[in-house]
Amino acid sequence: MSTSGDFDCIVIGAGIQGSFTAYQLAKKNKKTLLLEQFVVPHSRGSSHGQTRIIRKAYEQDFYTHMMEEGYKLWAQLEKEAGVKVYRQTGLLIMGPEKNNNYQMIKNTLQRNKVPVVNLTRDNFSQHIPLVNLSEGDEAMVDTTAGVLFADRALKTVQGQFQKLGGVIRDNEKVTDIKPGPVVRVSTTVGIYHAKSLVITAGPWTNKLLAHTGLQLPLEVVKINVCYWKEKVPGSYNVTKRFPCFIQIECLESKEHIYGLPSNEYPGLVKICYHMGSKTDPDQRDLQKDRSDIDILQRYIARCLPGLVPEPAVVESCLYTLTPDHHFVLDYHPAYSNIVIGAGFSGHGFKFGPIIGKLLCELSLGEVPSYDLSPFRMRRFEAKIGSAL
Ligand SMILES: Cc1cc2nc3c(=O)[nH]c(=O)nc-3n(C[C@H](O)[C@H](O)[C@H](O)COP(=O)(O)OP(=O)(O)OC[C@H]3O[C@@H](n4cnc5c(N)ncnc54)[C@H](O)[C@@H]3O)c2cc1C
Known part of the structure; x- marks a missing residue:
């Protein structure tokens, strides 16, 4: 050697x-x-993968503060390299009115003067068509958020x-x-x-x-990265002003569900469950648990009526959790x-x-x-x- x-x-x-x-x-x-x-x-x-969500919406001030500079450094990289890596789409955050995490995010955004649009049950579908807001849920949009081309x-x-x-x-x-x-x-x-x-x-x-x-x-967990087919192609893309979204808690799950406007595959929308099953990174593909996909299917059938509630593509990615x-x-x-x-x-x-x-x-x-x-x-x- x-x-x-x-x-x-x-x-x-x-x-x-x-x-x-x-x-x-x-x-x-x-x-x-x-x-x-x-x-x-x-x-x-x-x-790996083409997209990640970028946002200031966090429960803790320290993350929001770090992202103040984070956005500037991403923009600096774009300028230095002459490459576009960020697209502003906004982030729709939905969660039960009484949910502690939802309220903490709302407060952090307010305290840090992040531009937010609060949606009401009456004007929700006018701003966000093709999403059903759950009974008892509140909704707001962190307008600074968007997609990073990973x-x-x-x-x-x-x-x-x-x-x-x-x-x-x-x-x-x-x-x-x-x-x-x-x-x-x-x-x-x-x-x-x-x-x-x-x-x-x-x-x-x-x-x-x-x-x-x-x-x-x-703890290393495998995430099933799922892409769902639009019933009418183009209905959940950025030109239709469809934002990224996070559902904080819902009937189907206590864990977050998140999605991004259609990007990777024409006519398919990435929506994932924010938790997975334990794995060894060298044996990722032996982990075959699909219980997260069951949860997503039920959520999508109820809240995203413009999508076929059956994943068209499933890829894999790993989280390393503390x-x-x-x-x-x-x-x-x-x-x-x-x-x-x-x-x-x-x-x-x-x-x-x-x-x-x-x-x-x-x-x-x-x-x-x-x-x-x-x-x-x-x-x-x-x-x-x-x-x-
Ligand atoms: C499905 C999914 C969705 C996500 N969505 C978001 C999101 O919307 N927004 C967001 O901010 N974050 C998101 N994340 C999280 C984010 O992608 C990760 O936090 C981040 O990519 C972690 O990067 P890393 O460099 O720590 O790890 P990695 O990308 O895994 O890099 C570690 C590298 O080390 C190498 N390595 C390991 N061992 C050795 C060795 N012995 N010798 C040499 N090389 C070695 C590996 O091969 C690997 O390339 C998401 C993650 C997943 C999986």
């Missing part, structure tokens, strides 16, 4: 978080290596990283990490050394952390030159530029731009014990 080079920083995992981290490091003139186990682009992790965004940020002199080595799986003042990273192809290491390995995070004596309370669904952005408890970004819990894509900035700051020993206390590992102390 060859010894293949020395770097200021090595980033493991070329999903959206690792790619933005590498890009930020390269912007600061750090000699950076981005390692990826698969040939890019690939569809085995969490960052595959295009990932390719763009990787391209910008390379333009800055960054090195991507794909088809190169990390097989060992030897911590120390200089970290040694072994792959299926070579051995690399760096002053610091960032681990952004998505669903594989614990497999990599095992080399460093740490395990986080992460117990509280907040991210992990922190130093390794035993090695201060190893930084971990993990547990993006099915809502991390939109934060990519901010996560990249924060992980870059941590790896350079700078003061992070945001209060990271919601994201520290300390909150899992009871679960990971002595490692902290």
Whole structure:
């Protein structure tokens, strides 16, 4: 095996978080290596597919605050690369009037002066035809929200990283990490050394952390990404002003259901259940649970009368969940030159530029731009014990 080079920083995992981290490091003139186990682009992790929702609508102020800058950084990337990655569509949020999460989102939007249109039962169908608002539900639209073109965004940020002199080595799986003042990273192809290491390995995070004596309370679940046929083609697309939507809770489920205007496949609309079934990321396709699809079928039959309540296409994607669904952005408890970004819990894509900035700051020993206390590992102390 060859010894293949020395770097200021090595980033493991070329999903959206690792790619933005590498890009930020390269912007600061750090000699950076981005390692990826698969040939890019690939569809085995969490960052593939054409679309993701971007929004400021959150229960917690800290996410809304981060997204204030998040939007600016996405726009900056668009400008730098001359590529469009965002389309404003608005986000329709529906939920029972008395639902705590719905009210928390409403309050956060109000407190932070995010432009919102509150819909009433009387004017709902005029604004949003072809959606039935459930009995007892309220509805509002976060007008700043929209769609990120995910595959295009990932390719763009990787391209910008390379333009800055960054090195991507794909088809190169990390097989060992030897911590120390200089970290040694072994792959299926070579051995690399760096002053610091960032681990952004998505669903594989614990497999990599095992080399460093740490395990986080992460659960990997498979999401069935479902596309539903429009009865009249074009009725749920952006030209018909159909927005992204989140149903906070409904008759069929306590968990969120979300959808985006038709984009990937003509005449098909992506609508998913915000939870899945436990899986090993290397055996994703052996997980065949479809109970989420049953829930979606019943919801669609009741609330989206313009769609055929039978999925026309089902794809797969992985969530890596933390117990509280907040991210992990922190130093390794035993090695201060190893930084971990993990547990993006099915809502991390939109934060990519901010996560990249924060992980870059941590790896350079700078003061992070945001209060990271919601994201520290300390909150899992009871679960990971002595490692902290
Ligand atoms: C169906 C679905 C819908 C979603 N919708 C939204 C949304 O609307 N809005 C939103 O903001 N977010 C959304 N998300 C969440 C978002 O996509 C994820 O939070 C984000 O993509 C996580 O990125 P990541 O870089 O952490 O992980 P990944 O994309 O999985 O990247 C990790 C990378 O590390 C690599 N790797 C792992 N181990 C090794 C190794 N040993 N050696 C080398 N490389 C390795 C992997 O191959 C992988 O490429 C959604 C996710 C899914 C699945």
